[in-house]
Amino acid sequence: xxxxxxxxxxxxxxxxxxxxxxxxxxxxxxxxxxxxxxxxxxxxxxxxxxxxxxxxxxxxxxxxxxxxxxxxxxxxxxxxxxxxxxxxxxxxxxxxxxxxxxxxxxxxxxxxxxxxxxxxxxxxxxxxxxxxxxxxxxxxxxxxxxxxxxxxxxxxxxxxxxxxxxxxxxxxxxxxxxxxxxxxxxxxxxxxxxxxxxxxxxxxxxxxxxxxxxxxxxxxxxxxxxxxxxxxxxxxxxxxxxxxxxxxxxxxxxxxxxxxxxxxxxxxxxxxxxxxxxxxxxxxxxxxxxxxxxxxxxxxxxxxxxxxxxxxxxxxxxxxxxxxxxxxxxxxxxxxxxxxxxxxxxxxxxxxxxxxxxxxxxxxxxxxxxxxxxxxxxxxxxxxxxxxxxxxxxxxxxxxxx
Ligand code: AMP
Ligand code: MG
Numbered sequence: 001x002x003x004x005x006x007x008x009x010x011x012x013x014x015x016x017x018x019x020x021x022x023x024x025x026x027x028x029x030x031x032x033x034x035x036x037x038x039x040x041x042x043x044x045x046x047x048x049x050x051x052x053x054x055x056x057x058x059x060x061x062x063x064x065x066x067x068x069x070x071x072x073x074x075x076x077x078x079x080x081x082x083x084x085x086x087x088x089x090x091x092x093x094x095x096x097x098x099x100x101x102x103x104x105x106x107x108x109x110x111x112x113x114x115x116x117x118x119x120x121x122x123x124x125x126x127x128x129x130x131x132x133x134x135x136x137x138x139x140x141x142x143x144x145x146x147x148x149x150x151x152x153x154x155x156x157x158x159x160x161x162x163x164x165x166x167x168x169x170x171x172x173x174x175x176x177x178x179x180x181x182x183x184x185x186x187x188x189x190x191x192x193x194x195x196x197x198x199x200x201x202x203x204x205x206x207x208x209x210x211x212x213x214x215x216x217x218x219x220x221x222x223x224x225x226x227x228x229x230x231x232x233x234x235x236x237x238x239x240x241x242x243x244x245x246x247x248x249x250x251x252x253x254x255x256x257x258x259x260x261x262x263x264x265x266x267x268x269x270x271x272x273x274x275x276x277x278x279x280x281x282x283x284x285x286x287x288x289x290x291x292x293x294x295x296x297x298x299x300x301x302x303x304x305x306x307x308x309x310x311x312x313x314x315x316x317x318x319x320x321x322x323x324x325x326x327x328x329x330x331x332x333x334x335x336x337x338x339x340x341x342x343x344x345x346x347x348x349x350x351x352x353x354x355x356x357x358x359x360x361x362x363x364x365x366x367x368x369x370x371x372x373x374x375x376x377x378x379x380x381x382x383x384x385x386x387x388x389x390x391x392x393x394x395x396x397x398x399x400x401x402x
Contacts, residue, residue, distance in 0.1 A: 007280035007287065009386065010315070010350040016277050017291060017316060020298055021323045024250065026182040035167050037223070038180035039326045040160045046153050046173040049146035054109040056085075058141045061100040061122060061130055062113035065138040076123075076131035083110060100130065109142055116141035149173060161327060184324045186224040187249035188215045189242055191256040191266060192304060195231040210306040210372055211255035215313055222318050223325030224251070239269040243294070251324060252297060253317065256304030259288040266301050270294065282386060284349040285369030286312035298324075306372040311352045311381065333401045335380075337362050342393045345384045354378035355399055362399050378402070 008016075027041040056062060063079060071077040083101035085091050091110035095101055100117075101110050109116075115136035123131045149155060155169050156162070162170075162180070170178055190212045198208045209231050216226035227249060232242040234257060246252045257266040258279070267279060267290060274294035279301070281289050286308035290301035300317055302309040318330055340363040345351045355362040357379045365378035380401040384391060391397060 006278075007282050008278050009282050013278055013281045013283075013289075013291070013316060014319070017320050018323075020277060020291070020293060021320060022296075022298075023326050024181050024184050024324055027179050028182050029177050029179050031177050032167060032170055032175060035162045035170070035178050035180065036164060038162050038178075038183075039223075040156045040158050040162060040166075040178065041181045042179045043158045044155045044170065044173075044175065044178065046149045046151055046155050048173055049151050050148040050172045051143055051145060054145045055143050056103045056105055056107055056109060056116045056141060057143050058116055058118045059105050060103060060116050060118040060141065061132070062095060062103045062110050063100045063115055063117055063132065063136055064095060064097050064113060065115040065136045065140070067097055067100075068115070068117065068132050068134070068136045071132045071135050073133045076133050078125070079130055079132060081128045081130055085110060100132075102130075114138045114142075159326065181326050183223055183225045184250040184321060185227055185248065186219045186251045186253060186321065187227045187229055187246035188212050188219065188253050189229045189246070189255070190231040190304075191234060191239065191242075191254055192231065193233045195256065197231070211302065211304065211309045214306065214310045214372070215253055215255065215302070215317075218310070218313050218318065219253075219321060222321050222330065223327045224321050234265060236265055236269060239265055240273075243269060243273060246297075249297070251321065252294070252299040253302060253313075254299065255302040255309045258290050258301035258303055264288075266290075270299060270301065274299070281312075281316075282349040283312065283315070284345075284347050284351045286315075286352075287349065289316065291316075303369070305369040307354075307366075307374040308369040310372075310375055311354075315352060332380075335399050335401065336396050337399060338394050339382075339391055339397045340364070340393065343384065343391045344389065345391070346389050348386055350386050351384040352381050353384055354381045355397075357399065362397055375402075 068077045079100040082099045083093050085101050085103045085107040087104050087106040094111035095113040117132050117136050121134040156166050190209045194206050195209045196206050219226040232238050254266050257264040270292045274292050277291045279290040286303050288303045289312045292299045340361040354365045354374050356365040367374045380399040382397045
């Protein structure tokens with residue numbers, strides 16, 4: 001066994017990680033249908049007015065507002081219907097005083113008309129005459145040309161995350177694609193001679209690879225593209241070769257082999273190739289987490305224990321990845337609820353403690369750092385700072401929901 005050279009606080013780990021963030025600079029053009037969730041790389045302005053023509057906002061009649069000035073239920077204005085305007089068609093005639101056009105929501109306004117009366121305020125008397133029971137204000141129920149966006153207006157700004165509505169705004173101005181930042185490519189490698197892919201048959205002593213899947217799911221959810229790699233055997237040669245295969249990744253995430261056991265070789269391989277920024281964080285679970293720069297390329301060495309690996313990925317990897325992807329910090333949902341049972345936390349480490357919510361109470365769900373069910377059967381986690389050693393039953397705790 002080799003001792004940790006030094007263990008740093010969670011805050012210090014966060015500081016060092018923040019200092020190492022290099023937001024992605026490469027950009028690519030993506031089809032609008034694939035643009036949701038991406039980060040805009042170049043500000044887009046509209047080339048057209050939206051809507052491109054003045055249109056009716058309601059089903060009803062396009063009128064000359066002055067004709068309806070005295071209209072009321074007892075004194076309706078009687079107008080002649082001279083046109084029927086449906087969407088996708090242009091009006092055939094202009095509207096003069098005493099006339100009107102039946103018009104559909106979204107259909108172009110005819111010339112001469114300056115208001116729309118909704119169909120509910122009218123009665124058809126004959127096929128080509130209508131009575132109007134309410135006075136119309138000029139401009140009423142008309143969306144004027146360019147009311148939504150005028151030509152030249154800024155539609156999305158570089159750095160904006162493409163929410164559904166922003167994708168919609170690009171569609172509205174007729175853009176079929178958009179320039180976005182590339183998503184960071186994240187090489188995910190599990191190490192351990194005992195680790196095999198799900199779908200195979202376990203030989204004695206083997207276990208299925210959990211970390212590659214938890215990490216890939218988390219990476220994909222936070223703006224990265226997980227790159228699939230096979231599990232790597234515990235040998236210097238295999239690890240070195242694996243590292244070489246990650247040459248075009250923006251971020252490398254190893255799991256396993258980051259502890260201090262004889263066969264935890266990842267540290268040796270990484271130290272030989274790059275600069276170790278830290279190894280050992282005062283956090284539980286997941287103390288043996290390491291971070292290094294390999295010729296400027298960031299590398300996380302996550303603990304092999306599945307719950308340690310994933311909970312540290314939430315706490316350390318996600319903020320780093322999101323900043324690299326130029327996404328805003330993740331804002332998890334947090335609920336304040338009473339604790340169902342006292343938790344002792346004697347270790348002088350920042351503890352991530354999983355809980356399950358039942359009837360508005362947080363119940364401890366942590367089993368062991370090797371047990372994925374510590375997380376999969378929990379709803380979220382509470383954080384117990386380094387200096388705190390106990391939380392009493394009934395105390396209000398903040399649960400960060402997954
Ligand atoms: P290590 O960090 O390599 O010392 O591994 C700690 C524990 O986690 C051991 O019980 C490993 O078998 C287990 N482990 C390591 N990698 C994985 C993985 N990818 N999936 C599931 N368990 C793993
Ligand atoms: Mg191992």
